[in-house]
Amino acid sequence: MKDLIIDKDDFWVMHDKVKPFLISDVEEHPEHEHIVTPSEAEELLEADYCIQCGACHYSCPVTEINEQFIGPAAFVKAYRFEADVRDDAHIERLDVVNEEIQGVWDCVKCMECAEVCPKDINPIEKITKLHNMIFDEGIAKNNIATRHAVYFKDSIAKHGQLNEAGLVIYSEKGYGMYKHLKVGMKMIAKGKAHINPLIVPKSEKLDEIAKLVKISSTSKF
């Protein structure tokens, strides 16, 4: 049996990184219990059912390439406490998963973690929730990843479609564009991109889309 057991040291290092415990100012002599209602408990989205098997962590292609990446299992753990009404850490823990390279922004959205989990926990769903919490708490930094997410809304309101060249320029803040020049020029030469990135196809009934963006938005950046 022993040779079937894998070395999971790196898994536990990442697990410990997200402060996997309840952080709460508990009164020394509480007079009553801190009751969690069933609907509040549902907010955990079964993240507390994780058995730490590591299957998602080891099928994640990013953990394989980027040694600092916290990985899906530890993200699930972070969400499990962030979504707990008794937890007071919030920003302290979210800061860890909000960091570039190690945090949620470096996920490639391959869905391997959702596919492999034997407990149907759907780690990527929790990763999306962590992204949402980062914006909700107002701690999203102005960096390439956040600009990339936010640009979709602006472009959809304006064109209905995503302005693909515009997305790269905005995310890279202009000056980061040098990395894409060579590929960009080839794409222009092959008719895959426009010299003028402002030329974007537009959806019909654009006023309808713009109105929905206006009345349905729930986030700010």
Add this chain to the structure above:
Amino acid sequence: MSKLKYALFTGCTARQSTPEQMMSTMAIAEKMDIELVVLEEASCCGASHLQDYDDFLSLVLNARNICYAEQRGMTMVTICNTCQLNTMMTKRRLDKDPELKAKVNEKLAEVGLEYKGTSEIVHFLYAIIDDFGLEKLSKMVVKPLAEFNIAPFYGCHNIRPSEIHEDSNGHENAYAPRSLDDLILACGGKNVDYEEKNKCCGFHAELQAPHTAAVLTGNAIMGAMDNNADMMVTPCPLCHLKLDTQYEHASKAVGRDVKLPVLHMQQMIGLAFGIEGKDLGIQHHVSEINFL
């Protein structure tokens, strides 16, 4: 059989960075006598990023797109894996959660729409396999791709999570997918089996994590090359962009020159049907098509 008709959700990429995908989709649909009604009203699906910023807005916009297929009483066909996943995820969530559906419909009502949940959503690959049929397709092949070893590259968002896709992708096994292999065989080509065929190309983190993304692209092309592939084929325009345009970054990341011609599945079908390369947009490829 009555004529197949679908509402086509093109997504943004087929209208911008992969014009050849739009051309080849329309070209083969015409040959196959499939009617595609383009959803000109549709917006971007959010490409798995909008929901990170604003999940509710993403639901409303995707539900609106589906409304326009419902209004026409048609199944929605997508030609992008990520459009398929985002639209299908929206449908699944709204169909099983009446409260959420009501909230979304409250917004849609402001523009005179209602999401009902009456339209199916299928990627074109599976519409071809399940509705048109590969046997019928193979009978239309006039230029079998027999000389070629073709490496299928499935793309994550058509096969994972299988819980979301299974009813619309013929219960494809995410660990051993078959559909694209079968399509290659139906076109008269030889399918290449390799480890990376169901792996990620890295597209969605390309700007944020360029090294990770480049290694994934490099591994994919390398896997295909090492198994003697002459070309790759994919149903996803985002995978296509990554494999077709990013081979230099990928080569640097994996320390080896990697490059292969990459076809959209529509182009592969079109070539087998004897459609001219230029009508399938092969002039728009960055990694040149060198075998015609």
